[in-house]
Ligand SMILES: Nc1ccn([C@@H]2O[C@H](COP(=O)(O)OP(=O)(O)OP(=O)(O)O)[C@@H](O)[C@H]2O)c(=O)n1
């Protein structure tokens with residue numbers, strides 16, 4: 001069984017505004033619907049678990065009706081942090097298989113990247129998509145800063161795909177603020193994570209600037 005655990009339980013503080021960022025329209029369609037569609041385009045049989053704050057679930061139901069959005073999915077309750085949201089979603093993973101955890105606000109993940117991560121995870125058990133750093137990177141050391149070799153770093157995306165039993169076991173660990181993604185949780189058990197090529201359009205819509213990029217990506221037919 002393949003699961004996609006789409007997390008959209010955050011507060012969107014860096015985006016600001018009244019409407020939570022996962023519901024903002026891009027090209028007339030809410031971000032979150034585009035994200036779910038990306039996973040169905042990859043595998044129409046995939047089991048989608050959508051994690052949303054309890055307070056936003058009725059609005060999501062209204063939005064689905066308004067947009068005639070009928071792709072099947074199970075809704076789970078959001079938690080205090082991304083870690084807690086993923087953990088809540090994992091309680092709906094009931095059979096062995098692969099679980100891809102994906103940010104609801106990354107609608108432009110390519111079908112190739114989704115396929116690559118799930119295919120590799122069947123063999124490697126823990127796979128994350130990454131892209132190169134294209135700018136120079138400096139490490140802050142107190143009042144000073146030094147240039148570091150960017151070749152030694154990667155930028156991490158989602159979906160992060162894992163063997164379901166492995167991921168569930170990892171999420172039994174106590175939370176620490178170091179857990180900013182799923183790979184960091186799995187690594188804390190001493191398990192190595194395999195890196196796969198991501199796609200540069202797979203941005204995390206975080207700030208108002210990212211919305212402009214998203215609109216431009218759609219307009220330019222790069223998506
Ligand atoms: N308690 C939380 C926090 C985050 N997320 C999800 O994790 C993804 C990446 O988080 P981020 O982009 O930081 O979203 P927010 O936490 O909403 O943003 P901010 O940090 O600006 O408040 C998002 O899809 C977000 O909804 C979640 O499911 N539950």
Ligand SMILES: C[C@](O)(CO)[C@H](O)COP(=O)(O)O
Pocket residue numbers: 082103156157158180181182204
């Ligand atoms: C999971 C993630 O998108 C990988 O880059 C990122 O770590 C999420 O970070 P955030 O601070 O919760 O946005």
